[in-house]
Amino acid sequence: METIITTFGLTKQYGDFYALRNLSLEVHRGEVFGLLGPNGSGKTTTIRTILGLIKASSGSASVAGLDCWHDSLMVRERVSYLPGELRMFGYLSGYKHLKFLCDLRGGLGYDRAVHIAEKIMELDLKRKVRQYSTGMKQKLALAQAFSDPVEILILDEPTSALDPSAREIVLDLVLNAKSQGQTVIFSGHVLSEVERISDRVAIMRRGQLMHVEDMHTRRCARMVLARFETDAPQEFPDDLGLIVRRRDGRELLFEHQGEIKSLLDWFSRQPISEIAIGTEDLRGLYDRFHSPDVRDEELVAVVDNAKP
Amino acid sequence: MNKSLFPLINRLMVETRFFLGFSLIALFGLSWFSVLRTSWSEGRQETVAIREQAQRGELAKAAPKKAAEKKDEPKAEPAKDEPKSETKAEPAKDATKTADATATPAAPARPPETDAQRNQRRARGFYQFMGGPDMDMSSGAIETMMLYFLTVGIPIMIPLFWGISRGSAAVAAEIERGTMDMILSRPVSRTSYLMAHVITTVIGFALMIVFLIAGNKVAEQFHSVDMSPSIKALARPAINVVAMGLATFGITLAMSAWDLVRWRPNMIASILTIAQLVGYAVGNQPGTEDDSWYKVPGKLSIFSTFFPIEGFVKGEKLGFNVMVLSAVFVVGVVAAILRFNSRDLPANS
Numbered sequence: 001m002e003t004i005i006t007t008f009g010l011t012k013q014y015g016d017f018y019a020l021r022n023l024s025l026e027v028h029r030g031e032v033f034g035l036l037g038p039n040g041s042g043k044t045t046t047i048r049t050i051l052g053l054i055k056a057s058s059g060s061a062s063v064a065g066l067d068c069w070h071d072s073l074m075v076r077e078r079v080s081y082l083p084g085e086l087r088m089f090g091y092l093s094g095y096k097h098l099k100f101l102c103d104l105r106g107g108l109g110y111d112r113a114v115h116i117a118e119k120i121m122e123l124d125l126k127r128k129v130r131q132y133s134t135g136m137k138q139k140l141a142l143a144q145a146f147s148d149p150v151e152i153l154i155l156d157e158p159t160s161a162l163d164p165s166a167r168e169i170v171l172d173l174v175l176n177a178k179s180q181g182q183t184v185i186f187s188g189h190v191l192s193e194v195e196r197i198s199d200r201v202a203i204m205r206r207g208q209l210m211h212v213e214d215m216h217t218r219r220c221a222r223m224v225l226a227r228f229e230t231d232a233p234q235e236f237p238d239d240l241g242l243i244v245r246r247r248d249g250r251e252l253l254f255e256h257q258g259e260i261k262s263l264l265d266w267f268s269r270q271p272i273s274e275i276a277i278g279t280e281d282l283r284g285l286y287d288r289f290h291s292p293d294v295r296d297e298e299l300v301a302v303v304d305n306a307k308p
Numbered sequence: 309m310n311k312s313l314f315p316l317i318n319r320l321m322v323e324t325r326f327f328l329g330f331s332l333i334a335l336f337g338l339s340w341f342s343v344l345r346t347s348w349s350e351g352r353q354e355t356v357a358i359r360e361q362a363q364r365g366e367l368a369k370a371a372p373k374k375a376a377e378k379k380d381e382p383k384a385e386p387a388k389d390e391p392k393s394e395t396k397a398e399p400a401k402d403a404t405k406t407a408d409a410t411a412t413p414a415a416p417a418r419p420p421e422t423d424a425q426r427n428q429r430r431a432r433g434f435y436q437f438m439g440g441p442d443m444d445m446s447s448g449a450i451e452t453m454m455l456y457f458l459t460v461g462i463p464i465m466i467p468l469f470w471g472i473s474r475g476s477a478a479v480a481a482e483i484e485r486g487t488m489d490m491i492l493s494r495p496v497s498r499t500s501y502l503m504a505h506v507i508t509t510v511i512g513f514a515l516m517i518v519f520l521i522a523g524n525k526v527a528e529q530f531h532s533v534d535m536s537p538s539i540k541a542l543a544r545p546a547i548n549v550v551a552m553g554l555a556t557f558g559i560t561l562a563m564s565a566w567d568l569v570r571w572r573p574n575m576i577a578s579i580l581t582i583a584q585l586v587g588y589a590v591g592n593q594p595g596t597e598d599d600s601w602y603k604v605p606g607k608l609s610i611f612s613t614f615f616p617i618e619g620f621v622k623g624e625k626l627g628f629n630v631m632v633l634s635a636v637f638v639v640g641v642v643a644a645i646l647r648f649n650s651r652d653l654p655a656n657s
Contacts, residue, residue, distance in 0.1 A: 044655060051493055053653040073497050081493035085655055087486030091323065103315035104494040 001028040004152065004183050005050060009059035012045055012207075019045040021207040022059070027185065029151075032178050034198035034215075035187040036282075038290055042207040043187045044084055047154050051081055063152065077105075080148035084156035084187070086137050090130030094140055097129050101144050113147035120169060134161045146173050153177055154185045159193060171197055195282040203289050210289045213282075221257045223280040228252070229271040240266055245288075255280065312496040316504035321511070327473065328512050331466045332519045338463055339523025347531035463520070464614075467553025470512055472577045475560025475640075478505035479648055481570040488653055498649050502565075506641055509557050513550045520546040537620070544623045545616030551633035555610050556581055558640025565644035568654070584609040610636065 005027035012020040020042045027033045035043045048054040049061050052072025061068040063075045089097060094117060102110040117123045121139035129137065138161045145153060155174070159167045167190075174184050174197050188194050194201060195215065203211045223245070226232070232252040236242045240263055246253040256263055267275060321328075479502075482488040491501060521542045528536055556577065563573035584605075591606015606612055613629035 048653075048655070053489070053492060055650075055652055073495055076493060077495040079493075081489075083486075083489045083493070083655075085486055085489075088490065089319065089323070089487060092319075100315055100319055101490070101494060104312045104491065104496055106311045 001031070003027065004029040005061075005063050005185075007046070007050075007059065007061040010046070010049060010056050010061055011058045012042075012049065012054060013057040018207045020049070020056070023204075023207070023209050024059075025202055025209055025212065027183060028199075029183055030178065030181050031199040032174060032184045032186055032197050034194040034201035035185060035204065036189075036191070036194060036201055036286060037204035038189075040206070041204040043204055044156060045207070046204075047081070047156055047185065047187065050154070051076060051079060078150055079152045079154060080145045080150045082141050082145040082153075082155045082158050084160070086134075086141050086161075088129045088132075088137055088140070090128060093128055094123055094125030094132070097140065098125070098144060102147075105148065108149050109147040113143050116146055116173075117143035120173075121166070135163060135166065138162055139166060142170060142173070146177060150182070152183045152185070154187075156187045157189065158186070159188065159190060167193065191282045191286055201282065201285075203286060205289050211285070213285060217257065218282075218285070219279070221255055221279070222260075223278055223284070224254055224256055224263070225276040225278075226252050226254075226267070226270075226272055227274040229273050233270070237266065245284075312494070312500050313504055313507075316491070316496070316501065317508050317511075320504060320508040324474070324508065324512070327470070328515070331470055331512075332515055335463060335466055335516055336519040336523035336526075339520050340527035343524055343527035343533060344531050347533050463549055464552065467513065467516055467550050468556050468581055470516070471509070471553040471555075471557030472560045472574060472581070474505065474509040474512070475557045475562075475577065476564045476570045476573040478502060478561055478564050479644070480564040480567040480573055483567075483653065484569050486655070489655065492653060499645055502561075502641070502645055502648055505561070510554070513554055516553075517543060517546045517550050520549070541620055541623075544619035544626050547630060548614060548616050548619045548626060551630045551637075552610065552614055555633040555636035555640075558637035558644075560640075562640040562643040562647070565647040565651070584611055588612060588614075 003026045006025075008024050010020055010023040011018065023042070023046060035046070037043050045054060049056050050063060050068050052068050052075055055069050063078060066074050066078075068075050089100070092100065095114070098113045098117065099110060102108060102113060114125065117125055117140055121143055123132075123136060123139055123143070129140065132140065138158070142155075142158060145155065145158075153174075158174075159170050162170065171193060174186060177184055178197075186194060186198060198215050201213045201215060202209055203213070224242075228250045230250065232247060232250055241256060241258045242263075243255040244252065245255055479488075482491070492498065521539055524537075524542055525539065559580065560573050560577040563576055564570075567573050587605030588609035588611035589606075591603045591609065591612075610633065613632050615625050615629060618624070619626045619629075
């Protein structure tokens with residue numbers, strides 16, 4: 001697939017503190033790329049670096065081959081951004097707010113923005129923005145972002161202030177954008193939403209990229225919990241493609257991808273007392289890197305094990 | 309630059325409409341007031357003369373003659389334009405005292421009302437309108453306060469406030485309130501963004517010059533004065549006043565381009581301005597030796613380029629003064645552009 005956003009060794013340092021550390025990732029054209037991580041993990045810094053709002057201490061970031069710092073203006077012509085912390089011009093009406101932001105792109109997308117805001121988000125655009133609730137402001141900003149005629153949408157926590165109905169609308173708009181060929185970077189904390197719409201997901205921790213998961217592959221994977229009558233075996237046939245996630249005496253949790261028949265054949269020859277087969281949601285993957293008992297020094301091993 | 313510049317300027321004009329609007333109205337009103345006050349002052353002097361003539365029993369012949377002569381004799385001293393009121397205020401104050409001192413002569417026969425008397429009557433009506441029917445019109449203190457404070461202080465302060473306010477608003481305030489992201493995530497170059505602020509501020513200053521002149525010229529239609537200055541003569545001190553504001557804007561803008569919060573460039577620029585004013589006052593104490601260190605802060609102060617009276621009367625120093633102030637402005641803007649283009653823009657702090 002064609003890569004549209006690339007970062008290589010991207011590092012942002014404030015004194016001794018690393019907001020980003022050696023971040024290398026690729027986002028493919030036309031995909032929905034989920035960005036996960038707790039507060040302070042570097043998601044927003046990554047986005048702001050891509051937009052050219054922050055200059056990297058070292059490394060590089062590019063959009064469609066354009067350097068994100070030196071060619072920032074051309075990058076921003078291709079990108080629409082929804083900030084995580086929305087601040088708007090309260091003295092403008094909804095109409096004028098949309099008009100102003102569209103005018104900064106030469107007036108492009110205004111009609112579509114008004115359509116999304118009025119018909120889909122059900123906003124009263126005659127009111128001053130200062131009279132809007134937080135959720136209404138978010139809807140207005142989303143209407144703006146989805147109406148921009150750009151290649152890339154970067155949405156930083158786009159559903160954080162929205163009611164459940166509006167969240168559904170946003171997810172539909174993201175999928176619609178994808179169907180029209182736009183690339184979407186979706187940063188968020190609601191794992192179920194990211195899981196539902198993303199093609200790939202990156203998990204960050206303390207400024208580092210921990211893992212990139214292909215969600216299509218993940219949806220085909222299964223988690224198997226087996227309890228053995230004796231101690232669980234230490235080794236498995238390589239051709240089974242098993243990845244051990246947890247070992248607890250006679251109990252073994254592992255991830256499996258591929259033919260189920262060969263796995264069942266192997267099980268039939270083992271002293272197994274109980275077995276449960278299901279899927280792992282994104283929460284399980286996320287917790288591998290962010291559960292409270294995971295320490296930084298353990299993460300290297302965890303990351304290595306997580307690689308398929 | 310071009311496609312984003314107009315919407316940015318448009319937004320800034322909307323955003324600053326109240327501040328700029330009130331500033332312009334204030335300058336217009338103060339300029340008007342300076343004419344009114346001049347007219348009143350000239351009228352009061354005429355009244356004193358008439359009363360003295362009346363006491364000598366010469367009124368019937370002298371008053372109409374003097375009024376007729378007065379129209380043919382231009383005064384040597386400039387009559388209007390508020391920034392040079394320090395020299396003009398004194399006669400007005402003296403006139404008030406004289407008028408008060410001669411307030412109880414034997415009542416003469418009522419003379420026909422001259423133009424000057426009519427102006428004085430109008431002026432009293434205006435003062436009573438401003439202060440209410442119970443206003444003590446005999447108070448020299450009130451008049452002195454109004455003349456000095458309203459006509460000397462505010463016309464300088466308004467451009468300075470405008471310059472400091474717009475300078476700190478350009479970068480630091482937008483970062484602080486978080487609206488910078490909304491704009492600079494669009495295809496807007498940082499230089500365009502700053503230039504929109506600069507152009508908006510300069511438009512504001514240009515309007516201030518226009519309103520200062522317009523207030524004077526419009527007021528002349530309602531209050532007659534002995535000498536009507538030309539628009540050019542009025543423009544010169546107005547440009548000097550506004551150039552002060554422009555220089556202050558440049559300095560504040562440069563500080564704002566470095567900062568994350570608005571209060572800091574606001575405070576530093578305000579302190580710097582006040583310090584320069586104090587330095588100028590210290591450096592220009594009467595009787596100070598030329599080689600005294602007292603002179604140094606006066607020479608370094610941007611107020612040393614502020615000669616509105618000279619600008620009004622001759623204008624010989626105006627070009628140099630405005631050039632110095634404009635240079636400060638340009639240096640500030642260039643420094644701001646260089647810094648703003650190289651700095652990080654963090655999320656709102």
